[in-house]
Amino acid sequence: MPGLKGKHRSGCPVGAALDVLGDRWSMLIIRDLMVRGYRTFKEFQGSGEGIATNILADRLQRLETAGIVSSEKDPEDARRVFYRLTEKGIDLAPVLLELLMWGARHEAPKSAGPVMKQMMAMMAKDRVGFLAEVRKRWEERDLTPLIPKFGG
């Protein structure tokens, strides 16, 4: 995904989406914002998969440039910056959901504890309800984690 200078290589929407999201970290940051309620640099850093700080800064910048996240200073502590998904960002919920379900089915079936299994069943059964819940939480700025951390 880096190495592109703003050019879309094809007219395909999938290619266009991957211009922004096609790397190891972007969707993980979006996951943290969407379902874990993270919003600061430090929280992303401690997210469990060990992203380097320079890469994290770079990805946040790119996501902001792409209009997927926005940032603003904490009014109560000027050291801190709060990141938040934009409308365009929260609209990635279905992508993240499907990626999560695929990963759980095929890549991490062992790590699926009972909580996870229940969650999976719920998401599969009531997809639209789940997605509505994600959006509602975003609208209400509810920061409680939606999903347990899956060991991470």
Next chain:
Amino acid sequence: MPGLKGKHRSGCPVGAALDVLGDRWSMLIIRDLMVRGYRTFKEFQGSGEGIATNILADRLQRLETAGIVSSEKDPEDARRVFYRLTEKGIDLAPVLLELLMWGARHEAPKSAGPVMKQMMAMMAKDRVGFLAEVRKRWEERDLTPLIPKFGG
């Protein structure tokens, strides 16, 4: 996604999925296999976004190692290798679909001609029907393109 030596950095299914799919090219190859009916090295190469041959060879190898695609020689022309999605690979259809819809909504709205718009409406309206169609085509080894190339 390269640079990982088989270790999942977190227990999260999203992270596990991105270990395999989190790069610029993998999902594009999967798109070509799934909706365009491509199956040979050369077809992927001419796919429109200019992937280098060494990278293409590497990604095909990785996807095969990950159990997402399989390969076999063309019985009628031993020069040629046919690649095909596995069950695990075709199960990525919902991810690809959501990525496509998001990209079309937010990243490539201009390139959406009337055919594309109709397609989008259809996918949004009858998601499960569309996904069933994709799977059916895969089962029947139907190679006719499901979707126009979107200019690419």
Next chain:
DNA sequence: AGGATTACTTGCAGATCGCAAGTAGTGCAG
């Protein structure tokens, strides 16, 4: 005033990428 906290930057070695060229095995026309 001094130390801690937060969000980054910087420097650098090593990995990865894109590009161009080369190679191996096979098919096919003459």
Next chain:
DNA sequence: CTGCACTACTTGCGATCTGCAAGTAATCCT
């Protein structure tokens, strides 16, 4: 059965990107 074309890669190389460690700037906290 020879020679050229075709398909699927592999190799070499310079440019870019990554991960790690360390450093910096602004701000709070005592």
